[in-house]
Amino acid sequence: MRKSATFKLLTLGSVAVLALSGCTASGNGxxxxxxxxxxxxxxxLLGWPGYxxxxxxxxxxxxxxxxxxxxxxxxxxxxxxxxxxxxxxxxTGEYDAIAASGDATLRLIxxxxxxxxxxxxxENYGGVYDFLKGxxxxxxxxxxxxxxxxxxxxxxxxxxxxxxxxPTSWSVVFDGSSEYKGKVTxxxxxxxxxxxxxxxxxxxxxxxxxxxxxxxETQLAAAVDLLKAQRVNVGExxxxxxxxxxxxxxxxTVVGTTWQVIKNxxxxxxPAAVVLPEEGATGWSDxxxxxxKAKSPNCAYMWLDYIISPKANAAATEYFGEAPATPDACQYxxxxxxxxxxxxxxxxxxxxxxWTTPIEKCLDGRTDVKCTDYAKWTTAWQEVKG
Amino acid sequence: xxLDSVAKAEVELQPSFAHRVSxxxxxxxxxxxxxxxxxxxxxxxxxxxxxxxxxxxxxFFTVDSFTxxxxxxxxxxxxxxxxxxxxxxxxxxxxxxxxxAVTLFDIMLALPIAFFMAKVASNRVRGxxxxxxxxxxxxxxxxxxxxxxxxxxxxxxxxxxxxxIGLDTPGYSLLGATITLSYxxxxxxxxxxxxxxxxxxxxxxxxxxxxxxxxxxxxxxxVFPLALPGIVAGSIFSFSLTLGDYITIxxxxxxxxxxxxLVYSNVGVxxxxxxxxxxxxxxxxxxxxxxxxxxxxGALDNL
Numbered sequence: 188m189r190k191s192a193t194f195k196l197l198t199l200g201s202v203a204v205l206a207l208s209g210c211t212a213s214g215n216g217x218x219x220x221x222x223x224x225x226x227x228x229x230x231x232l233l234g235w236p237g238y239x240x241x242x243x244x245x246x247x248x249x250x251x252x253x254x255x256x257x258x259x260x261x262x263x264x265x266x267x268x269x270x271x272x273x274x275x276x277x278x279t280g281e282y283d284a285i286a287a288s289g290d291a292t293l294r295l296i297x298x299x300x301x302x303x304x305x306x307x308x309x310e311n312y313g314g315v316y317d318f319l320k321g322x323x324x325x326x327x328x329x330x331x332x333x334x335x336x337x338x339x340x341x342x343x344x345x346x347x348x349x350x351x352x353x354p355t356s357w358s359v360v361f362d363g364s365s366e367y368k369g370k371v372t373x374x375x376x377x378x379x380x381x382x383x384x385x386x387x388x389x390x391x392x393x394x395x396x397x398x399x400x401x402x403x404e405t406q407l408a409a410a411v412d413l414l415k416a417q418r419v420n421v422g423e424x425x426x427x428x429x430x431x432x433x434x435x436x437x438x439x440t441v442v443g444t445t446w447q448v449i450k451n452x453x454x455x456x457x458p459a460a461v462v463l464p465e466e467g468a469t470g471w472s473d474x475x476x477x478x479x480k481a482k483s484p485n486c487a488y489m490w491l492d493y494i495i496s497p498k499a500n501a502a503a504t505e506y507f508g509e510a511p512a513t514p515d516a517c518q519y520x521x522x523x524x525x526x527x528x529x530x531x532x533x534x535x536x537x538x539x540x541x542w543t544t545p546i547e548k549c550l551d552g553r554t555d556v557k558c559t560d561y562a563k564w565t566t567a568w569q570e571v572k573g
Numbered sequence: 574x575x576l577d578s579v580a581k582a583e584v585e586l587q588p589s590f591a592h593r594v595s596x597x598x599x600x601x602x603x604x605x606x607x608x609x610x611x612x613x614x615x616x617x618x619x620x621x622x623x624x625x626x627x628x629x630x631x632x633f634f635t636v637d638s639f640t641x642x643x644x645x646x647x648x649x650x651x652x653x654x655x656x657x658x659x660x661x662x663x664x665x666x667x668x669x670x671x672x673x674a675v676t677l678f679d680i681m682l683a684l685p686i687a688f689f690m691a692k693v694a695s696n697r698v699r700g701x702x703x704x705x706x707x708x709x710x711x712x713x714x715x716x717x718x719x720x721x722x723x724x725x726x727x728x729x730x731x732x733x734x735x736x737x738i739g740l741d742t743p744g745y746s747l748l749g750a751t752i753t754l755s756y757x758x759x760x761x762x763x764x765x766x767x768x769x770x771x772x773x774x775x776x777x778x779x780x781x782x783x784x785x786x787x788x789x790x791x792x793x794x795x796v797f798p799l800a801l802p803g804i805v806a807g808s809i810f811s812f813s814l815t816l817g818d819y820i821t822i823x824x825x826x827x828x829x830x831x832x833x834x835l836v837y838s839n840v841g842v843x844x845x846x847x848x849x850x851x852x853x854x855x856x857x858x859x860x861x862x863x864x865x866x867x868x869x870x871g872a873l874d875n876l
Contacts, residue, residue, distance in 0.1 A: 271842040369744070377842065423745050423827045430824075437726040439745060565843040570660050572830050 219305045223485050229261045230486035233277055234286035235473065236266035236428050237448045237507045238336065250502040254493045260486035268426040269376045270542070280480040283487040286336050288471040289324035290378050290542040296332050301476040302484075303330040309492045314513040318533055324543060325474045333474025334491050337500070339509030339528065340463055340470035340539050341374070341382065344445035346438065347458040357386045357464045359442055361413055364420040372431065372443030373417065375424035377561065377568035378542055381469050382444060383410040383417075385540060389466045398551035399469065400543050407559045407567060414571040424572070428452075435459060447508020470539035471509075504528075510536075625857070631850040643846060651851035661835070665855055668832045671751055671822075672815040678755045679762040679811045680804055687763050687803075688796065691770035692778070703767075706760050714757065718824045721753040725825055750826035757821065758814050762807035769803030770796070805867055812863060816856040832856055 232239055239262060242249030251262050265282070267273045270291035277285050277300060287295060295301045306312045315335055320326075325333035345354055350367065361383070364371045373379055384399035387409055396406050422440055425431035428449055434440040436454045450461050475494060477487045493499050497515035504511040505520045510530040517525035529535035543550065549558040559567075588596070598605045635648045655661050690702050709717065722745075724730050731742035743749045773796065781791040819833025832855055839849035 269842070271844075275841050275844070418828065421828045433722070434726070434745075437723075437728045439727045562843065562845075565838075565845075569830075569835065569838060569843075570658075572828060573660065573663060 218479075219303050220308060220484055220488060221305065223308055223488055226258050226260045226486045226489060227483035228259060228486075229263065230284070230483045230490055231282045232262060232264045232284050232286075232490065233267060233273060233282040234264065234475075235288075235507070236268075238266070238286050238473075238503060239264040240503075240506060248502065248506050250499045254490065254499070258486065258489045258493075260483065260489060262490070268428060270378065271376065272426070277478070280478065282478055283481040283483045284475055284477050284490055286473050286475050287333070288473050288542045290544050292324045292333055292474055292476065293327075293544050295476065296327050299479055301332050302479045302481070303332055304334065304477065304491070306331055306334075308488055309334060309495070311492055311495045311497075311513070314497065314515050315495055316512060316514065316531060318536065319472060319512055322472070324472065324541065333476040334495055335512035336473040336475055336494060337504035337507065337509040337512050338470065338472035338536070338539070338541070339447065339507075340468035341444050342447060342450075342461040342468065343464050344435070344443060344450055344459055344461045346435070346441040347460050349438075349441040353460065353462070354442070355462065355465050357382070357466050358390070360444070361386050361417055362390075364417050364442075367442050368420045369422045370439065370441040371417070371420045371422060372434065372440040373414075373421055373424050374444050375426040375572075377564040378469075379444070380407070380410050380414065380564050380568060380571075381540065381542070381545075383413045385469055386466055387413065398549075399540050400545045401549040401551040401553065401558050402545070403549070403553075403556040403558055407563065411567050411571055415573075418571055418573065448506070451506070451508060467538045467540065470541055472541045628850050628853060628857075631847055632854055634847040634850075636845050636847055651848050654848065655851055655855070661852065661855075664830055664832055664835055665859075667747075667829070668816060668856070669859065671747065671754070671831065672812045674751050675754045675758065675815045676762075676808045676811045678751065679759055680766075680808060682755070682759060683762040683766050683807060684800070684804070687766040687770055687800075690763075690767050691773075692775065706763055709756075710760055715820065717757060718753060718821050721749075721756065721821075722824050725749045725753075745825050745827035747826065747829055750822045750829070753821050753825045754815050754818060755811075758811040761810035761814070765806035765810075766800055766803040769800050769806075773799045809864070809867065813856075813860050816859060 237244075239251050240248040241251035241262065241264070251264070255261055265276065267276055270288050273285065273287055273291050274294055276282070277287075277295065278298075285295070285301070292301075312334060319335040319338065321331070325331065325335065343354060343357060343360070345359070347353070349370070350359065359367075360371055360373065374382070380402075381399040384396055384402055384406065387394055387406075388396045388399065391409065394406050394409055396402065402410060423430075423434065425434070425443075428446070431440070431445065431449050432452045435449070436457050445461060447461060450459060453459055475491045477484060477491065481487050494503060495512055497513055498519045500511045500513050501516035501519035501524075504516065505524050508528070510528040511517070511520070511525070514525075514531050517530060525531070545559060545561050545564055547557050547560050549556065598608075631643075632651055633647050633649070635644050635646065635650055637644055686702075686706075690699050694702060725742055725744060726732070727742070727744070729742060735741055743752065777795055777799075778791060781795045782788075786794065817833055819831060819837050822829060822831045822834060832852060836849045836852050839845045839852065
């Protein structure tokens with residue numbers, strides 16, 4: 188009787204201490220995991236479609252099941268369509284980890300939604316390309332918040348039977364879009380304004396745009412005018428990639444911006460091709476980050492470590508159609524994959540304008556003007572759609 | 574034995590708590606009524622009225638564009654944007670236009686069907702018709718909208734039917750969205766019109782024809798006025814449901830936006846809840862105006 192009471196007290200005491208230490212760890216905001224504990228049985232992930240395939244789309248693509256078997260962490264995965272959607276979903280606190288692009292990472296870090304990472308707990312982090320580490324979209328104040336997943340460009344897709352000759356420039360969806368009136372598509376997000384700005388960098392040099400995410404009022408107005416002219420010829424905008432696949436399959440859309448994964452999902456008899464146009468492209472470099480409210484931080488760390496392991500990284504990035512985060516992935520990917528996506532080619536990589544959040548302080552270093560921030564871009568985008 | 578039963582009888586003489594409560598309620602009918610109504614009235618107050626008030630209050634707040642935090646305070650900025658920016662008036666007019674078109678289209682379809690069901694069809698046929706009208710309501714709204722996406726597509730049934738006669742599918746456009754919305758809300762328009770026509774005695778139609786009225790005159794002078802309350806009730810459904818829609822237009826409306834899309838993108842994309850609240854008040858106000866106009870005609874009394 189007496190013994191069990193003491194035991195109860197002891198248990199209560201240790202629970203209280205644990206709870207308190209838990210509080211301080213999350214309370215100071217800089218709470219970083221010191222060492223990995225036992226896996227929690229489940230882990231909830233949020234990412235771009237195709238980032239965590241468990242074989243249910245296509246039995247040939249499955250890199251989630253081996254992870255579940257090895258670690259005992261059951262994975263639930265929720266795909267999202269735009270970075271804005273990702274942020275509102277992640278803010279619910281339902282997810283342990285997120286794969287976010289550069290236009291979302293800084294917003295998540297600033298809002299305290301993600302925790303700094305202890306990279307010494309990630310065995311495979313050493314193998315990641317150095318040029319992807321310590322970038323402004325995954326590192327703040329010397330603290331690493333994200334491990335790179337892969338990187339790539341927003342490509343131009345066209346129906347090879349309708350769109351002739353094969354386009355090599357974005358002009359087919361901007362100045363020349365009237366030829367395919369009603370069959371043009373574009374990405375439904377304010378960040379698409381950067382695609383117009385990128386086009387203007389080459390075709391209207393007098394505007395002086397040097398970074399598509401650093402636009403002053405005049406430059407933004409020019410991009411908006413270009414998009415308004417495009418709007419007349421747009422059949423529909425897409426943010427749901429399934430919608431994009433379907434309208435390409437039925438021929439309701441014949442040309443527009445796309446991701447490699449959409450091309451991969453098209454029906455076998457759909458005549459389509461993708462190209463990286465001569466103006467270059469906007470693109471993304473995605474980071475896996477752990478929620479500051481993670482219920483399964485250990486499983487989340489294990490997933491982060493797993494997704495940058497050469498074999499899993501090769502499977503995931505080849506499936507989505509982007510360059511892997513680690514050179515070692517190339518030996519597991521199919522022949523020529525790393526060459527096609529210019530993996531590790533720093534010169535090619537420097538030509539991609541990675542998505543990033545536009546802010547008032549011009550990202551191109553100009554100090555004589557104020558740039559337009561994301562809120563202005565959002566309003567502008569609504570006006571473009573009308 | 575005997576003592577026991579005496580004790581029992583004494584216990585029974587003491588009124589139990591439940592008994593006392595029931596006596597009290599019996600003698601005070603007003604208290605009884607208040608208690609009965611308190612639960613549903615609390616629900617109505619909290620869920621309906623309070624939510625609407627919260628919406629109204631939020632519309633005066635602002636958002637700090639840098640941190641994304643909502644700043645509570647009084648500002649007319651959102652309403653100034655709403656009235657001065659051409660975007661909002663264009664989208665409001667477009668939304669009202671679609672809602673009116675859907676309502677008219679639905680009434681035109683629903684009147685003959687409802688009349689046939691109420692006055693012409695045999696009991697058996699009427700039963701089958703009621704079931705087939707209600708049947709689509711059992712399927713999910715999204716499934717039906719996506720079904721229309723394939724019907725309207727470049728390779729869909731419309732294209733297949735209409736191309737041989739030189740026409741084409743409306744595609745993903747305002748017309749496509751109007752057709753889809755009309756389909757979605759049709760049962761809600763047919764049923765009230767059917768209910769109001771069913772109450773019209775057959776001998777009124779006979780009397781009209783005995784007095785020499787032609788079919789069209791009978792419809793205009795007898796059937797239509799009697800069906801009017803049902804038509805108005807149906808139009809309230811189709812009009813208000815269309816005003817708030819943002820999913821159908823997204824799936825089959827091509828690049829077009831309605832008021833609902835502006836609300837949605839201000840919540841999801843722009844993270845500007847106060848502006849979303851201000852925009853959301855527009856359909857509320859339109860519906861308020863519509864209902865008060867309808868009330869003046871006296872049609873609401875007949876619902």
